Amino acid sequence: xxTSDDIVALLLLAIKDPRVLQALGPREWERLLACARRNxxxxxxAHRTESTxxxxxxxxxxxxxxxxxxxxxxxxxxxxxxxxxxxxxxxRREGIPLIALKGVAYLLRDMPHADTRxxxxxxxxxxxxxxxxxxxxxxxxxxxxxxxxxYDRSYYRRWSHEIPPMRYPGRLLGVDVHHTICAPVSRLRPxxxxxxxxxxxxRMPGVRVLSPVDSLLHAAVHLFFDSDFDSRFRxxxxxxxxxxxxxxxxxxxxxxxxxxxxxxxxxxxxYTVRMLGLIVRTPLPTGVVAEVERFAxxxxxxxxxxxxxxxxxxxxxxxxxxRRHRGKLWLMYxxxxxxxxxxxxxxxxxxxxxxxxxxxxxxxxx
Amino acid sequence: xxxxxxxxxxLALHAARGGVSLRIPPITVRVRSPIARFAQxxxxxxxxxxxxxxxxxxxxxxxxxxxxxxxxxxxxxxRFVIDGITPFEPFELDHAxxxxxxxxxxxxxxRMHQHLLLHAAVVERGGRxxxxxxWPGSGKSTLAASLAWRxxxxxxxxFGIVSLSTLAVLPFPRPAALKNESIDVIRRFxxxxxxxxxxPRTRKGAVAHMRVPDESVRRAAERASIAAIVFPDFxxxxxxQARPLGQTAAFLKLAHNAFxxxxxxxxxxxxxxxxxxxAQCRILRYGDLDDAHQAIHDLVEQPVHAxx
Numbered sequence: 001x002x003t004s005d006d007i008v009a010l011l012l013l014a015i016k017d018p019r020v021l022q023a024l025g026p027r028e029w030e031r032l033l034a035c036a037r038r039n040x041x042x043x044x045x046a047h048r049t050e051s052t053x054x055x056x057x058x059x060x061x062x063x064x065x066x067x068x069x070x071x072x073x074x075x076x077x078x079x080x081x082x083x084x085x086x087x088x089x090x091x092r093r094e095g096i097p098l099i100a101l102k103g104v105a106y107l108l109r110d111m112p113h114a115d116t117r118x119x120x121x122x123x124x125x126x127x128x129x130x131x132x133x134x135x136x137x138x139x140x141x142x143x144x145x146x147x148x149x150x151y152d153r154s155y156y157r158r159w160s161h162e163i164p165p166m167r168y169p170g171r172l173l174g175v176d177v178h179h180t181i182c183a184p185v186s187r188l189r190p191x192x193x194x195x196x197x198x199x200x201x202x203r204m205p206g207v208r209v210l211s212p213v214d215s216l217l218h219a220a221v222h223l224f225f226d227s228d229f230d231s232r233f234r235x236x237x238x239x240x241x242x243x244x245x246x247x248x249x250x251x252x253x254x255x256x257x258x259x260x261x262x263x264x265x266x267x268x269x270x271y272t273v274r275m276l277g278l279i280v281r282t283p284l285p286t287g288v289v290a291e292v293e294r295f296a297x298x299x300x301x302x303x304x305x306x307x308x309x310x311x312x313x314x315x316x317x318x319x320x321x322x323r324r325h326r327g328k329l330w331l332m333y334x335x336x337x338x339x340x341x342x343x344x345x346x347x348x349x350x351x352x353x354x355x356x357x358x359x360x361x362x363x364x365x366x
Numbered sequence: 367x368x369x370x371x372x373x374x375x376x377l378a379l380h381a382a383r384g385g386v387s388l389r390i391p392p393i394t395v396r397v398r399s400p401i402a403r404f405a406q407x408x409x410x411x412x413x414x415x416x417x418x419x420x421x422x423x424x425x426x427x428x429x430x431x432x433x434x435x436x437x438x439x440x441x442x443x444x445r446f447v448i449d450g451i452t453p454f455e456p457f458e459l460d461h462a463x464x465x466x467x468x469x470x471x472x473x474x475x476x477r478m479h480q481h482l483l484l485h486a487a488v489v490e491r492g493g494r495x496x497x498x499x500x501w502p503g504s505g506k507s508t509l510a511a512s513l514a515w516r517x518x519x520x521x522x523x524x525f526g527i528v529s530l531s532t533l534a535v536l537p538f539p540r541p542a543a544l545k546n547e548s549i550d551v552i553r554r555f556x557x558x559x560x561x562x563x564x565x566p567r568t569r570k571g572a573v574a575h576m577r578v579p580d581e582s583v584r585r586a587a588e589r590a591s592i593a594a595i596v597f598p599d600f601x602x603x604x605x606x607q608a609r610p611l612g613q614t615a616a617f618l619k620l621a622h623n624a625f626x627x628x629x630x631x632x633x634x635x636x637x638x639x640x641x642x643x644x645a646q647c648r649i650l651r652y653g654d655l656d657d658a659h660q661a662i663h664d665l666v667e668q669p670v671h672a673x674x
Contacts, residue, residue, distance in 0.1 A: 026423035034427060038450045061423050068479035075629040318450020
């Protein structure tokens with residue numbers, strides 16, 4: 001009976017070199033498929049087997065399961081492309097510039113893994129000055145804002161980097177409209193104008209994406225400074241794929257390090273490089289690991305953080321139940337809020353959230 | 367070895383430890399649960415299905431576990447765990463079986479994109495399958511369950527699984543989920559039907575499950591070709607009326623209700639188009655099951671392509 005560590009190691013190995021899949025027994029296959037599903041990378045693994053010519057040589061059951069996951073993810077990608085086109089029509093008409101972020105940006109860039117992601121939301125950014133207008137125009141065109149209580153609404157308005165999520169009635173995907181890269185009160189405060197200045201056009205008229213360097217930094221901020229570290233291996237794969245694709249340009253890594261220093265985003269870049277090396281074993285140019293050391297936190301923090309973050313970002317094996325790492329996930333949740341809000345805001349916010357959770361039956365039975 | 371060949375107590379013991387794997391063609395489902403009453407109900411409803419080696423690859427591996435937490439001391443509940451996540455709110459502890467049935471349907475609909483998944487009950491006779499598409503309150507389950515006791519093979523209660531390459535329908539015989547008045551209707555209609563416990567107050571009202579006739583389970587690997595599509599329209603006291611339905615209208619109804627039409631895209635379009643071209647399509651209004659049976663019987667006895 002393979003252990004959890006075996007299964008996680010197998011998944012990581014298979015992503016790097018799908019040829020290892022040709023020697024698996026049925027029980028290992030099942031555990032691997034479950035693990036890939038749990039971490040939202042089954043369609044990605046399928047893509048890896050296809051692009052390495054292994055797919056057709058796999059046994060029927062896993063081959064069919066992978067092809068099926070791939071079809072489901074492709075459908076979401078199609079919906080996401082279409083949704084951003086609908087948003088772009090509104091913004092073009094009103095003359096509001098638009099940047100597509102994350103999943104949609106990978107699609108517009110034709111990144112190989114873009115249509116393997118299980119997209120649930122379309123993320124876009126508009127200039128800070130246009131955010132209220134953009135929201136009004138989208139509402140006039142039929143999008144609706146999610147029902148939120150008064151506290152959540154004011155939280156979004158005052159402290160968040162996006163407006164409350166919107167959705168067009170009857171459509172599967174939600175829309176998150178951002179006006180900056182990080183929460184306005186967080187300790188990282190890169191100037192959004194710097195991102196706008198380097199954004200690049202796509203084949204979709206009126207829709208830009210962040211420059212390669214900024215795309216990676218943006219994904220890094222969102223992974224390492226977010227509150228929820230549960231099941232984020234998928235986001236590490238995004239960083240991995242960007243590192244591979246953008247890294248083909250010899251200028252990419254030096255530019256990335258310089259840009260991180262310029263925007264004061266060295267810390268998320270440090271964690272990106274550490275985690276890609278530790279977990280995915282992404283081939284990185286020699287020198288980069290040493291170069292980002294200057295962005296590291298003080299040594300004891302770096303040691304604790306590296307260990308904790310690696311534990312929670314590693315793929316989760318769904319076989320053990322209850323799940324592992326619940327305590328560590330909670331610590332990372334508190335940390336993210338610590339980074340995002342000053343203490344006089346943070347403590348009342350967390351108290352409110354936990355009181356509300358205590359009154360909510362849905363979250364009591366974990 | 368079949369589920370019914372082992373004592374219920376032994377099935378419960380296995381379910382609580384390594385799990386039991388049931389062959390429910392076209393898939394294998396492994397279920398693990400320490401809830402003895404649930405294992406007992408599985409034993410009754412799934413008695414005719416093959417038990418597989420738990421080491422074999424299961425397409426769906428579910429756990430039904432008692433929910434934990436302080437509130438659960440007062441209101442014990444059961445969770446459906448699939449691949450380490452719990453996609454639904456817990457059900458009350460006694461409702462493990464409806465949660466299992468409903469959850470397996472949900473997983474199946476999200477995972478089996480190698481086939482076109484129509485939302486329909488399916489029965490077959492003489493190699494000719496009849497799709498009974500879902501249509502809210504239409505009575506597809508009642509109709510399919512009743513046909514199962516009048517010489518028809520019961521293929522499915524919920525999924526019309528269509529092979530994209532051959533357009534044949536694949537059986538997926540699972541217990542029929544009878545709701546509210548249907549439970550007594552089937553009890554009265556077929557005394558030999560084995561119906562499990564009634565679960566009151568589920569999201570769809572009272573639900574009870576009818577065990578699939580053993581013959582249908584035995585032949586569950588046999589595919590059939592679709593001869594007719596009958597949209598049931600049960601109206602209390604209504605006289606029988608079978609209205610032909612145009613191919614375009616039938617196409618839209620089938621496609622709109624399918625579980626994965628959009629996922630499969632063009633392949634689904636061609637499959638649904640080919641199905642409605644070949645099959646007799648009817649809207650069947652009925653107030654009496656025997657009348658409806660006669661109409662369906664007459665429909666498939668006609669030569670195929672009669673109205674093309």
